[in-house]
Amino acid sequence: MLWLCIQFPKLSLETLTRALTPSERSQALAIVENHILVQPNNAAVEYGISPGLSTSSARIRCPNLQMLQRHKEKEQRQLGALAQWGHSFTPMVSLKAASPEEGSHPPRLYLELSDCLKTHGGLRTLLNQLQQELKEMGISYDLGLGHSPSAALLLSQLAEHRQWLQQTHVPPTAQQWKQWGSQAPCKLLECDKKTIEKLYALGFNRVSHLLAAPLSEVEGLLGRIFINYLARLSGSLRAPISYYPPEPLFDREIFFATPLNAPEQLLLPCNLLLQELFHQFKNRKAYTGQLYLQLQSDKKSISHFQLESSFFSQSEVQKLFAQIKVKIEKSSLDHPIHSLRLHGSQSIPKTLKRLNGSPLESHVLNIENKRQKLIGKLKVRLGKQALSRIILK
Amino acid sequence: MNKAENLFKNNKLNHKSKPLLRLRRFVGVEANRAANGCGEPGIATGFASLDTLLCGRGWPKGASVELLANQTGMNELSLLLPTLAELTRAQKMVVLIKPPFIPNAQLLAQCGVQLEQLLLVHPRGKRDYLWAIEQSLQSGGCGALLSWQGCQATSYRELQRLQQAAEKGGSLHFHFRPQSESPYPSPAKLRLQLKNKERDLSLRLLKQINGPSGQRLVLNIQRATPAERVRQGLH
Numbered sequence: 001m002l003w004l005c006i007q008f009p010k011l012s013l014e015t016l017t018r019a020l021t022p023s024e025r026s027q028a029l030a031i032v033e034n035h036i037l038v039q040p041n042n043a044a045v046e047y048g049i050s051p052g053l054s055t056s057s058a059r060i061r062c063p064n065l066q067m068l069q070r071h072k073e074k075e076q077r078q079l080g081a082l083a084q085w086g087h088s089f090t091p092m093v094s095l096k097a098a099s100p101e102e103g104s105h106p107p108r109l110y111l112e113l114s115d116c117l118k119t120h121g122g123l124r125t126l127l128n129q130l131q132q133e134l135k136e137m138g139i140s141y142d143l144g145l146g147h148s149p150s151a152a153l154l155l156s157q158l159a160e161h162r163q164w165l166q167q168t169h170v171p172p173t174a175q176q177w178k179q180w181g182s183q184a185p186c187k188l189l190e191c192d193k194k195t196i197e198k199l200y201a202l203g204f205n206r207v208s209h210l211l212a213a214p215l216s217e218v219e220g221l222l223g224r225i226f227i228n229y230l231a232r233l234s235g236s237l238r239a240p241i242s243y244y245p246p247e248p249l250f251d252r253e254i255f256f257a258t259p260l261n262a263p264e265q266l267l268l269p270c271n272l273l274l275q276e277l278f279h280q281f282k283n284r285k286a287y288t289g290q291l292y293l294q295l296q297s298d299k300k301s302i303s304h305f306q307l308e309s310s311f312f313s314q315s316e317v318q319k320l321f322a323q324i325k326v327k328i329e330k331s332s333l334d335h336p337i338h339s340l341r342l343h344g345s346q347s348i349p350k351t352l353k354r355l356n357g358s359p360l361e362s363h364v365l366n367i368e369n370k371r372q373k374l375i376g377k378l379k380v381r382l383g384k385q386a387l388s389r390i391i392l393k
Numbered sequence: 394m395n396k397a398e399n400l401f402k403n404n405k406l407n408h409k410s411k412p413l414l415r416l417r418r419f420v421g422v423e424a425n426r427a428a429n430g431c432g433e434p435g436i437a438t439g440f441a442s443l444d445t446l447l448c449g450r451g452w453p454k455g456a457s458v459e460l461l462a463n464q465t466g467m468n469e470l471s472l473l474l475p476t477l478a479e480l481t482r483a484q485k486m487v488v489l490i491k492p493p494f495i496p497n498a499q500l501l502a503q504c505g506v507q508l509e510q511l512l513l514v515h516p517r518g519k520r521d522y523l524w525a526i527e528q529s530l531q532s533g534g535c536g537a538l539l540s541w542q543g544c545q546a547t548s549y550r551e552l553q554r555l556q557q558a559a560e561k562g563g564s565l566h567f568h569f570r571p572q573s574e575s576p577y578p579s580p581a582k583l584r585l586q587l588k589n590k591e592r593d594l595s596l597r598l599l600k601q602i603n604g605p606s607g608q609r610l611v612l613n614i615q616r617a618t619p620a621e622r623v624r625q626g627l628h
Contacts, residue, residue, distance in 0.1 A: 373532060386515050390496060
């Protein structure tokens with residue numbers, strides 16, 4: 001097994017700010033929950049703002065600090081969307097939201113890669129693709145590669161391992177795993193705060209100290225659950241994993257911290273959503289017949305645009321973008337737009353569909369795809385006027 | 394399409410009298426197929442009497458079917474309506490290339506043809522006409538393709554390319570050609586001569602690969618009278 005752990009350390013911030021322009025992002029911003037700062041951006045950190053600070057103290061340090069209320073539901077939706085994206089690489093995806101019991105671990109995704117390395121052209125190509133797509137989505141990440149999800153999480157927090165991951169072409173050897181794992185400090189373990197404190201109090205500063213101590217002693221001090229965790233970390237015990245079931249639909253939303261008034265401002269986020277759709281559908285070998293673009297303003301007024309799509313080339317994305325551009329430019333934005341949502345009415349997997357009782361068995365997707373290609377070809381060579389349909393008046 | 398097979402049919406040799414001679418012309422899979430008759434079932438024509446005559450009990454898949462008719466009207470098209478209805482119901486596109494008339498939408502809908510699955514293509518020259526047929530057949534995106542040759546002559550080589558394209562795409566190809574072309578050889582898997590007889594359509598099997606040929610058949614196709622045609626707005 002080869003597990004890749006992708007941690008999203010700034011997900012709460014990025015969920016609400018990823019649609020902002022670089023100049024807007026350079027301003028001091030912070031996510032606030034119950035009058036306490038949860039996540040400041042880099043610009044805010046420069047003012048000495050750190051998580052855990054109260055809003056009033058933060059205002060004193062940085063008067064121009066823009067505070068955005070944390071939206072856990074949107075975060076969860078974003079994490080679901082990322083898990084959906086993970087499905088475009090491997091069918092074995094596990095999702096773990098941040099929980100206060102586990103210390104300070106941010107939300108993360110686990111992808112099992114051993115079975116899909118060949119499909120994606122090797123570890124390096126796959127990692128490059130993953131990193132590039134995350135970058136395009138505007139999501140920060142930390143990667144870790146391990147033989148079990150626990151090991152991958154531990155290693156994703158080690159700078160040395162992350163650096164190695166930037167260059168490697170092959171999965172790490174058992175020796176390398178052992179070396180990195182034993183060097184890791186105990187505070188990185190996937191345990192609650194109390195256990196970590198206890199470990200340090202007992203003198204176990206590094207994982208190597210723990211592994212060197214007799215198991216019976218450690219069990220007596222920290223309990224059976226901790227021993228099981230260590231066994232999962234070393235790979236001798238298989239971790240129970242709850243796999244994320246892929247959603248049948250494509251549904252992505254971008255929120256604007258500053259509402260948008262001009263239609264031109266919507267084009268960039270639209271393109272971002274289309275690229276995500278393209279990557280997901282291309283990798284998942286699926287397509288959607290109809291897409292809907294939804295613009296939501298603060299006053300709950302929603303504008304819907306229906307788009308026709310048949311995917312699988314970059315040119316199709318451009319055509320869709322042109323469709324959106326025309327529709328947005330035609331519409332008059334009465335209210336500032338707060339969020340943009342792109343969702344597919346139906347996501348049809350590229351599987352064989354048999355037509356019962358008919359001698360005609362067809363691969364629905366292929367036919368649709370080929371049909372669109374053919375019509376496109378005919379239009380290019382013969383001109384649009386050469387093609388017509390019969391309509392019943 | 395095997396050249397020997399075509400030559401065999403076009404020269405009207407009776408293969409049943411010389412089975413060994415026929416088998417000697419094929420190798421491997423083709424020999425096996427030839428020995429066992431046509432393996433793949435065809436697509437039902439919608440006329441039981443015609444199905445019994447055709448090898449594979451229907452229109453051959455992935456092959457050109459030549460329909461030789463002097464008049465180009467709705468009656469000839471009526472022969473294909475059950476098949477077109479079946480294909481369009483299965484969400485398969487049917488392409489009509491250079492039709493001499495625009496089919497009556499109401500009549501088509503009455504016969505169960507899903508109009509949104511029909512695509513009419515009107516290429517300008519012969520080159521575009523042949524290109525459009527070849528591309529449509531090769532693409533595999535259309536369930537059936539109906540093309541009308543008109544008065545432009547088509548060479549054997551060109552017909553052979555169309556047949557190969559149909560084989561590649563696995564599509565049905567119905568090629569309407571004038572009856573004057575019947576004496577000339579063709580690579581088509583099936584050749585039918587059509588004649589209108591009042592409300593009936595007379596058929597003659599000129600050529601059928603892997604099957605008998607020479608039979609005649611009269612199909613009772615409910616043809617609209619000229620007055621009905623005017624009423625139905627056929628143009």
